[in-house]
Amino acid sequence: MIVRKVAVIGAGTMGRGIAHVCALGGFQVNMQDVSSEYLEKSLKIIEDNMQKGVERGKVKPEDKEAALARISCFTDLKEAAQDVDLVIEAVPEDMKLKQDVFAKLDEYCPTHTILATNTSSMSITEIAAATKRPEKVIGLHFFNPVHIMKLVEIVCGLETSEETYAISAEACKQMGKETVKINEFPGFVTTRINALIGNEAFLMLQEGLGTPEDIDKALKLGLNHPMGPFEMVDLVGLDTRLKILEYLHKTLGEKYRPAPLLVKYVQAGRLGRKVGKGVYDYTEK
Numbered sequence: 001m002i003v004r005k006v007a008v009i010g011a012g013t014m015g016r017g018i019a020h021v022c023a024l025g026g027f028q029v030n031m032q033d034v035s036s037e038y039l040e041k042s043l044k045i046i047e048d049n050m051q052k053g054v055e056r057g058k059v060k061p062e063d064k065e066a067a068l069a070r071i072s073c074f075t076d077l078k079e080a081a082q083d084v085d086l087v088i089e090a091v092p093e094d095m096k097l098k099q100d101v102f103a104k105l106d107e108y109c110p111t112h113t114i115l116a117t118n119t120s121s122m123s124i125t126e127i128a129a130a131t132k133r134p135e136k137v138i139g140l141h142f143f144n145p146v147h148i149m150k151l152v153e154i155v156c157g158l159e160t161s162e163e164t165y166a167i168s169a170e171a172c173k174q175m176g177k178e179t180v181k182i183n184e185f186p187g188f189v190t191t192r193i194n195a196l197i198g199n200e201a202f203l204m205l206q207e208g209l210g211t212p213e214d215i216d217k218a219l220k221l222g223l224n225h226p227m228g229p230f231e232m233v234d235l236v237g238l239d240t241r242l243k244i245l246e247y248l249h250k251t252l253g254e255k256y257r258p259a260p261l262l263v264k265y266v267q268a269g270r271l272g273r274k275v276g277k278g279v280y281d282y283t284e285k
Contacts, residue, residue, distance in 0.1 A: 049147055087109060152175075197219075
């Protein structure tokens with residue numbers, strides 16, 4: 001099977017990034033979200049990011065226009081899921097929500113359609129159990145910002161077929177991505193490592209070891225990380241990181257227990273860049 005048309009479910013930070021690279025890769029894209037206003041906002045962000053690519057000489061102006069013309073927006077899930085070859089779900093990290101979405105996708109999509117989840121930590125097998133096509137369910141873990149980050153972790157569940165993997169890998173290649181094949185385990189590779197680094201940074205901060213600026217600077221200049229752990233968590237979202245840690249704590253044990261200071265920040269509503277304030281304050285920038 002050749003993938004020609006992709007549905008992206010969820011038009012948040014990850015969803016719109018995935019729609020961006022799918023459209024530039026030559027796929028017809030159905031981007032779905034429950035809010036038409038949110039879809040309009042996301043489409044404008046995609047256009048702005050593509051224009052930045054044009055200004056940097058990374059994207060040809062005609063390729064930008066052609067890619068934008070390939071994106072259609074939908075608020076109705078059934079309408080968005082019809083006649084597509086690949087679905088990539090990018091809704092919040094909540095297992096029940098994901099299972100509900102996949103059960104509906106299983107009903108709405110053609111029988112040949114591959115159902116992929118962008119989850120950064122959750123069980124592909126458990127998500128697939130909500131469908132009657134577990135062999136066609138796979139994890140495609142993209143990284144933020146999607147149009148810049150090169151990697152996709154391809155995660156196979158218990159019943160994911162080799163054909164599903166091969167088709168998914170080829171689709172990612174067409175999007176310009178490098179891939180690694182991962183057998184399912186909570187947190188996969190990158191999320192497990194990153195969760196530990198970020199959580200340790202919060203433990204250091206609550207112990208008074210250093211300021212956020214100095215801890216970030218130490219990891220960037222001493223360990224050659226492109227972003228510090230606090231810069232990273234503000235970009236990802238503190239609430240998202242907390243949910244991941246809670247899931248890893250539940251499935252993998254005590255070393256993933258969320259730092260109390262991270263919990264406090266989330267309770268205070270300091271969720272990162274998306275609300276203007278996380279570890280750092282972005283309201284004056």
